[in-house]
Amino acid sequence: MEIDHPQTLAEVRAAFARYEEALNVNDVQTLNELFWRSPHTLRYGIAEELYGHDAVAAFRSGRAAPGRRQLGRVQITTYGRDFATASCEFRRQAGGLGRQMQTWMRTPEGWRIVAAHVSVRDEK
Numbered sequence: 001m002e003i004d005h006p007q008t009l010a011e012v013r014a015a016f017a018r019y020e021e022a023l024n025v026n027d028v029q030t031l032n033e034l035f036w037r038s039p040h041t042l043r044y045g046i047a048e049e050l051y052g053h054d055a056v057a058a059f060r061s062g063r064a065a066p067g068r069r070q071l072g073r074v075q076i077t078t079y080g081r082d083f084a085t086a087s088c089e090f091r092r093q094a095g096g097l098g099r100q101m102q103t104w105m106r107t108p109e110g111w112r113i114v115a116a117h118v119s120v121r122d123e124k
Helices: 006-025 028-034 053-061
Strands: 042-044 049-051 070-079 083-091 097-107 110-121
Touching (some): 006 028, 006 097, 006 110
Parallel strands (some): 042 110
Antiparallel strands (some): 042 049
16 A cells, blocks of 8 residues: 555645635535535534534534634645545644544545544643
8 A cells, every 4th residue: 555645645635725724714615515425424523423424514504613723733644545644733712732633535526524533632
């Protein structure tokens, strides 16, 4: 298996950047598009566990814009040409260190998030 195939890595980086921009401007349509439309999709958030694309989309439609965040370390790794993980650290004005992990899969529609996990911790 090839790790970090250059073209695949560039594609996932572009998809991740698109997600990040959509998140920062609360572009719900793009955020929903970037999650795989499947009952197998899941997202664990700060205070929610969402199972299936419909639950993720419902959460997004009822959520106020969280505001811009500043990314810290970002690590994207591809495994073959159809699977990748994207991890990042982030900060919001409210404080605390946030962490996000996403699993991406190439689909006929393009790169989609199949699983995500977001957490925040107080800084010590």
